[in-house]
Amino acid sequence: MLADPRTRAVLDELTARLPADRLVTDPDVLASYAHDEAEWAPWTLPVAVVRPHSAEEVQAAVRACLATGTPVVPRGAGTGLSGGANAVAGCVVLALERMAAVLEIDPLERLAVVQPGVVNDDLRAAVAEHGLWYPPDPASSPWSTIGGNVATNAGGVCCVKYGVTRDYVLGLQVVTGTGELVRLGRRTAKGVAGYDLTSLMVGSEGTLGIVTEVTVRLRPLRGPERTVAGYFDSVVDAGRAVTAVAEAGLTPSALELVDRHCLAAVDAWKNMGLAADAAVVLLGRVDTPGAAGDAEAAALQSAFEAGGASWAAVSSDPVEADALFAARRLAYPALERLGPVLTEDVCVPKAAVPAMLARIEEIGARHETLIANIAHAGDGNLHPLLITPAGDAAARTRAQAAFEEIVAAALELGGTVTGEHGVGLLKRPGLHAELSPAVQAMQAALKAALDPHGLLNPGKAI
Amino acid sequence: MLADPRTRAVLDELTARLPADRLVTDPDVLASYAHDEAEWAPWTLPVAVVRPHSAEEVQAAVRACLATGTPVVPRGAGTGLSGGANAVAGCVVLALERMAAVLEIDPLERLAVVQPGVVNDDLRAAVAEHGLWYPPDPASSPWSTIGGNVATNAGGVCCVKYGVTRDYVLGLQVVTGTGELVRLGRRTAKGVAGYDLTSLMVGSEGTLGIVTEVTVRLRPLRGPERTVAGYFDSVVDAGRAVTAVAEAGLTPSALELVDRHCLAAVDAWKNMGLAADAAVVLLGRVDTPGAAGDAEAAALQSAFEAGGASWAAVSSDPVEADALFAARRLAYPALERLGPVLTEDVCVPKAAVPAMLARIEEIGARHETLIANIAHAGDGNLHPLLITPAGDAAARTRAQAAFEEIVAAALELGGTVTGEHGVGLLKRPGLHAELSPAVQAMQAALKAALDPHGLLNPGKAI
Numbered sequence: 001m002l003a004d005p006r007t008r009a010v011l012d013e014l015t016a017r018l019p020a021d022r023l024v025t026d027p028d029v030l031a032s033y034a035h036d037e038a039e040w041a042p043w044t045l046p047v048a049v050v051r052p053h054s055a056e057e058v059q060a061a062v063r064a065c066l067a068t069g070t071p072v073v074p075r076g077a078g079t080g081l082s083g084g085a086n087a088v089a090g091c092v093v094l095a096l097e098r099m100a101a102v103l104e105i106d107p108l109e110r111l112a113v114v115q116p117g118v119v120n121d122d123l124r125a126a127v128a129e130h131g132l133w134y135p136p137d138p139a140s141s142p143w144s145t146i147g148g149n150v151a152t153n154a155g156g157v158c159c160v161k162y163g164v165t166r167d168y169v170l171g172l173q174v175v176t177g178t179g180e181l182v183r184l185g186r187r188t189a190k191g192v193a194g195y196d197l198t199s200l201m202v203g204s205e206g207t208l209g210i211v212t213e214v215t216v217r218l219r220p221l222r223g224p225e226r227t228v229a230g231y232f233d234s235v236v237d238a239g240r241a242v243t244a245v246a247e248a249g250l251t252p253s254a255l256e257l258v259d260r261h262c263l264a265a266v267d268a269w270k271n272m273g274l275a276a277d278a279a280v281v282l283l284g285r286v287d288t289p290g291a292a293g294d295a296e297a298a299a300l301q302s303a304f305e306a307g308g309a310s311w312a313a314v315s316s317d318p319v320e321a322d323a324l325f326a327a328r329r330l331a332y333p334a335l336e337r338l339g340p341v342l343t344e345d346v347c348v349p350k351a352a353v354p355a356m357l358a359r360i361e362e363i364g365a366r367h368e369t370l371i372a373n374i375a376h377a378g379d380g381n382l383h384p385l386l387i388t389p390a391g392d393a394a395a396r397t398r399a400q401a402a403f404e405e406i407v408a409a410a411l412e413l414g415g416t417v418t419g420e421h422g423v424g425l426l427k428r429p430g431l432h433a434e435l436s437p438a439v440q441a442m443q444a445a446l447k448a449a450l451d452p453h454g455l456l457n458p459g460k461a462i
Numbered sequence: 463m464l465a466d467p468r469t470r471a472v473l474d475e476l477t478a479r480l481p482a483d484r485l486v487t488d489p490d491v492l493a494s495y496a497h498d499e500a501e502w503a504p505w506t507l508p509v510a511v512v513r514p515h516s517a518e519e520v521q522a523a524v525r526a527c528l529a530t531g532t533p534v535v536p537r538g539a540g541t542g543l544s545g546g547a548n549a550v551a552g553c554v555v556l557a558l559e560r561m562a563a564v565l566e567i568d569p570l571e572r573l574a575v576v577q578p579g580v581v582n583d584d585l586r587a588a589v590a591e592h593g594l595w596y597p598p599d600p601a602s603s604p605w606s607t608i609g610g611n612v613a614t615n616a617g618g619v620c621c622v623k624y625g626v627t628r629d630y631v632l633g634l635q636v637v638t639g640t641g642e643l644v645r646l647g648r649r650t651a652k653g654v655a656g657y658d659l660t661s662l663m664v665g666s667e668g669t670l671g672i673v674t675e676v677t678v679r680l681r682p683l684r685g686p687e688r689t690v691a692g693y694f695d696s697v698v699d700a701g702r703a704v705t706a707v708a709e710a711g712l713t714p715s716a717l718e719l720v721d722r723h724c725l726a727a728v729d730a731w732k733n734m735g736l737a738a739d740a741a742v743v744l745l746g747r748v749d750t751p752g753a754a755g756d757a758e759a760a761a762l763q764s765a766f767e768a769g770g771a772s773w774a775a776v777s778s779d780p781v782e783a784d785a786l787f788a789a790r791r792l793a794y795p796a797l798e799r800l801g802p803v804l805t806e807d808v809c810v811p812k813a814a815v816p817a818m819l820a821r822i823e824e825i826g827a828r829h830e831t832l833i834a835n836i837a838h839a840g841d842g843n844l845h846p847l848l849i850t851p852a853g854d855a856a857a858r859t860r861a862q863a864a865f866e867e868i869v870a871a872a873l874e875l876g877g878t879v880t881g882e883h884g885v886g887l888l889k890r891p892g893l894h895a896e897l898s899p900a901v902q903a904m905q906a907a908l909k910a911a912l913d914p915h916g917l918l919n920p921g922k923a924i
Binding site: 107108109110131152153155159160164166167176178180182183184186187188189190191192193194195196197199200202203204208220243246247249251289290291292347348349350351376378379380381414415416417418419420421422423427430431434435436438439440442443445446447448449450461462 | 569570571572593614615617621622626628629638640642644645646648649650651652653654655656657658659661662664665666670682705708709711713751752753754809810811812813838840841842843876877878879880881882883884885889892893896897898900901902904905907908909910911912914923924
């Protein structure tokens with residue numbers, strides 16, 4: 001089984017450098033660490049999985065890989081949707097799930113220091129006890145880890161008002177491509193000492209360094225949000241309402257789009273009784289306190305109506321409002337019950353949202369592909385979900401063609417191929433279409449500078 | 463005069479590639495472009511100044527320099543305080559002041575596209591006509607340019623609530639170290655396509671690329687702010703009040719500290735009648751609308767009192783409030799009338815503000831150096847101003863020793879050597895104390911990757 005001398009060498013090195021229970025080579029276990037949730041992205045079995053308990057153990061594992069020329073693929077919870085955590089040939093997977101301690105919460109400086117394996121929702125709950133809030137909230141927040149969120153610069157529902165993961169990362173501890181354990185960034189509110197290596201690491205998918213500790217910025221806990229719901233007869237109408245919200249100068253704390261395919265799938269699964277008499281639902285939230293917040297919620301409702309809502313209202317029932325947002329979060333697993341789901345993640349300018357949604361409908365119809373839509377509509381970040389019946393190769397080919405046309409349409413409308421899921425493996429062709437050759441050369445030069453041996457998650461991100 | 467063959471070669475190349483009026487070699491004019499406002503940072507005369515009118519002309523000038531091995535030093539208004547724009551031996555200064563057009567303001571996407579020579583206040587005024595706001599507001603805002611602000615990741619009064627320049631830069635057009643003209647970043651609200659070269663360029667002081675266009679994110683224009691003033695008997699008391707504000711969980715829209723040396727100097731210059739019966743004034747602002755804002759202003763006043771204010775009040779007189787903030791802005795030029803001012807820019811954790819202010823007092827006393835204090839106190843960013851009588855070499859030596867001890871004290875208290883002015887030349891020794899050798903090696907590797915000929919503002923920033 002261990003025929004390959006390099007494999008033997010790296011296993012020997014890992015065995016020598018780490019406590020015995022950190023190393024896994026059981027093929028059944030390896031399989032469970034071999035890929036993330038990206039449908040159709042290629043993967044292979046790693047030669048080993050290492051589950052380190054400390055930064056020093058991560059460093060030891062990376063040094064074992066460097067010494068033997070072995071690729072290293074870091075991994076959080078494996079909830080990624082672009083293949084960024086997929087194992088590559090001959091690699092060691094570094095699973096950071098056991099480094100899951102919240103090391104420090106400092107209410108005065110409004111920061112927390114955490115290990116990379118801390119689950120997003122767990123961090124949010126921990127800081128809430130101190131009256132603080134960690135905003136980035138990807139749909140995977142009950143499972144995904146802060147390390148994985150940093151690797152992909154994860155977004156979520158809050159981004160339309162509060163920004164993405166990069167906006168909350170003050171500092172990092174990282175094992176570098178030369179096996180050094182370094183601290184980047186700071187604990188102060190401001191600082192411009194040297195190039196911003198922290199921002200560079202965020203979103204680099206483990207290709208420039210392995211994150212072993214994260215210092216995040218926090219905000220004060222918010223009061224309750226108001227929910228504004230709007231029903232629309234078409235996704236394009238809903239897109240017009242999104243543009244109307246921007247035109248009205250509003251900044252809702254959430255502005256999500258969920259179409260009838262999603263609501264029906266959630267109903268079929270969870271029997272939540274959501275199926276609306278509408279093709280699309282827009283869900284807005286407002287967290288401004290007091291009378292100003294009431295006025296903002298009313299203005300949001302007006303913008304929905306101006307955009308062509310068949311019905312819109314500020315919700316007076318928090319249970320109903322929470323159910324609608326739960327449906328937003330459950331849409332992806334609910335749709336997966338219908339067959340493999342290929343998840344898109346394009347982001348377009350707000351003015352282009354109606355046009356992009358129309359293009360998605362047209363592309364789906366032309367390729368006879370069922371496309372459900374969920375979207376962080378308020379920042380133009382759309383997640384068309386391409387659903388194919390399991391085992392239908394022809395449907396898969398059609399869906400693949402539709403996927404590529406959606407990416408091309410987003411670029412044509414001034415958008416980007418990935419808003420928040422990362423490039424991973426799935427968006428590498430799109431990335432090459434988006435960035436000029438000169439910019440791609442700059443990206444490659446950075447990779448070579450910080451990972452001179454080319455062993456950190458090779459073949460991903462750029 | 464043009465004895466040096468390299469100088470002759472670069473002048474020939476520039477003459478061949480650019481319209482005649484772009485090139486300046488008159489020594490009197492060269493002198494006015496030779497340095498920024500950093501006291502004591504070394505500089506020399508450049509061999510030429512180029513004043514390009516377009517990105518293509520910047521590219522032509524950079525290519526002329528690359529072809530002849532000539533260093534290029536980019537420059538905005540020259541208001542920097544770290545020597546980042548100082549001419550180095552044999553260099554060409556690229557003065558970007560004539561590229562001063564606001565190219566686009568898009569209210570729906572909340573962004574503006576500007577040339578690097580646009581003055582900060584001019585951008586703010588231009589977008590205000592569309593109901594929008596560009597927050598970063600360094601004290602140099604009436605003169606400094608967006609390009610210079612990007613180069614140093616400039617901060618200002620607003621940062622305590624609204625962040626720094628990097629938080630507002632969505633995209634850049636840049637001439638690279640290999641003479642390519644490239645676009646980095648995006649126009650969409652979100653995007654994770656490739657490494658974040660945009661954030662890397664911000665704060666890199668022209669050492670990784672020359673910025674020829676900036677796409678900035680905007681916010682909706684705010685309503686009027688309330689001002690809360692507090693008088694204190696000592697800077698350390700004022701520092702305690704700053705900590706009390708953080709402990710109360712408040713996020714004022716400004717929290718500035720101005721000491722009696724500053725107020726007296728402004729009074730002596732502008733006769734504004736500010737001289738308060740206090741050693742230090744804290745100036746807070748609150749921009750939350752409505753009753754919530756009233757409550758926040760009252761809480762800020764309470765925090766000032768809890769910190770030991772001898773007097774504190776929410777200002778009912780906007781003229782008085784504006785005068786106090788004007789004094790904050792005028793402090794630096796007013797103090798310069800007393801003699802050369804060496805400006806510090808340390809940033810410490812909020813909890814360390816009282817200790818840091820005490821250390822500054824002690825250091826000033828021990829080195830018999832007059833140190834005035836202005837500070838963006840709310841984010842721990844302190845600007846001790848070391849004033850020496852003109853021509854007094856012994857005083858200058860003492861001030862230099864005090865400067866270095868202040869930097870060391872900030873690091874000891876968990877801070878950084880530069881909060882917002884940049885490393886330039888003055889903070890290079892401090893930077894080497896702040897960053898580990900491994901991180902310095904990463905910085906050098908990035909520089910070599912993006913500026914392989916080492917000609918972009920050499921010797922600065924890292």
